[in-house]
Amino acid sequence: CCWNWRECFGAHARPYMHAHAREHLRKRTRVQVSSGAAALTHSRFSRWQVLAFESSGLLTTLTGCRAMGLLTQDGCVVGVNFTRDGDEGAEQHTLRAKHTVLATGGFASDRSPSSLLARHRPDLLSLASSNGDWATGDGVKLGERIGAATVDMERVQVHPTGFVDPASPAAATKFLCGELVRGVGAILLTPDGTRFVNEMQVPK
Numbered sequence: 001c002c003w004n005w006r007e008c009f010g011a012h013a014r015p016y017m018h019a020h021a022r023e024h025l026r027k028r029t030r031v032q033v034s035s036g037a038a039a040l041t042h043s044r045f046s047r048w049q050v051l052a053f054e055s056s057g058l059l060t061t062l063t064g065c066r067a068m069g070l071l072t073q074d075g076c077v078v079g080v081n082f083t084r085d086g087d088e089g090a091e092q093h094t095l096r097a098k099h100t101v102l103a104t105g106g107f108a109s110d111r112s113p114s115s116l117l118a119r120h121r122p123d124l125l126s127l128a129s130s131n132g133d134w135a136t137g138d139g140v141k142l143g144e145r146i147g148a149a150t151v152d153m154e155r156v157q158v159h160p161t162g163f164v165d166p167a168s169p170a171a172a173t174k175f176l177c178g179e180l181v182r183g184v185g186a187i188l189l190t191p192d193g194t195r196f197v198n199e200m201q202v203p204k
Contacts, residue, residue, distance in 0.1 A: 005121040024116065029123070064084055064085035065082045065083065065084045065085075065093075066082060066083050066084075066090075067080050067082045067104075067138065067139075067142060068080075068081045068082055068083055069081045069142065069145065070100065070142050070143070070145070070146050071094065071096065072146055077100045077146070078096055078097070078098075078100075079092070079094065079096035079097045079100065080094075080095050080097075080100060081094050081097060082094075082095065093122070102139035102142060102143060103139065104134075104137075104138045104139030104140075105131070105132075105134060105135045105139070106131050106137070107126075107135060107136055107137025108129040108131045108135055108156060109129055109131045109132065109133055109134070109136055110136035110137060111125050111172070115136070115137070116137040116140060116141070116153065117137075119153075119154070120153040120154045121154055121156045124156055124158065127158065128157065128162060128171065128173065128174045129172065129173060129174070130162055130174055130175060130176035131173070133173070140153075155204070156193050159175075159177075160188075161177040161181070162174040162175060162176055162177050163175040163176075163177050175200070182199045182200070186199070187199055
């Protein structure tokens with residue numbers, strides 16, 4: 001497979017349609033935004049890429065799995081132990097590999113006393129997060145168990161805006177409201193409706 005969509009899917013295939021928008025503090029429109037049916041098309045296009053890799057034999061996708069620990073040999077990672085949902089419960093498996101990549105997302109959704117957030121940024125424990133329930137730092141923890149070093153763990157991004165569900169304003173998880181919204185004209189107001197900042201001002 002290749003990353004060129006015309007070569008992968010034919011000369012008559014079309015990539016997902018998009019609109020252009022301007023992010024906060026940008027002088028020109030530079031962001032591609034999927035909307036409506038285009039967003040669904042984008043999702044399908046990404047799935048086509050995965051299917052193309054799978055059909056070529058370059059990729060095998062396993063679902064219903066949970067990594068339990070990293071395999072090591074002579075100080076190197078050589079694979080992973082994992083469980084996979086089966087008819088009789090979780091089945092134990094071992095997968096050996098030349099290279100292992102940990103890509104399990106962030107850790108801001110774990111607010112327990114022993115969490116990575118409590119360890120590195122306890123001042124943020126009370127803030128809401130746009131991370132899903134899965135963002136508990138599992139990949140980082142797997143690495144730490146075998147002695148892997150970490151860097152910049154205190155650099156947790158705090159985004160200034162999020163969408164609040166009026167039915168559950170105190171919910172710990174919220175949807176992100178990106179810079180794009182301010183870039184196309186949204187303004188920030190206090191609870192009483194007062195505008196308190198120039199949204200397009202360059203930070204000092």
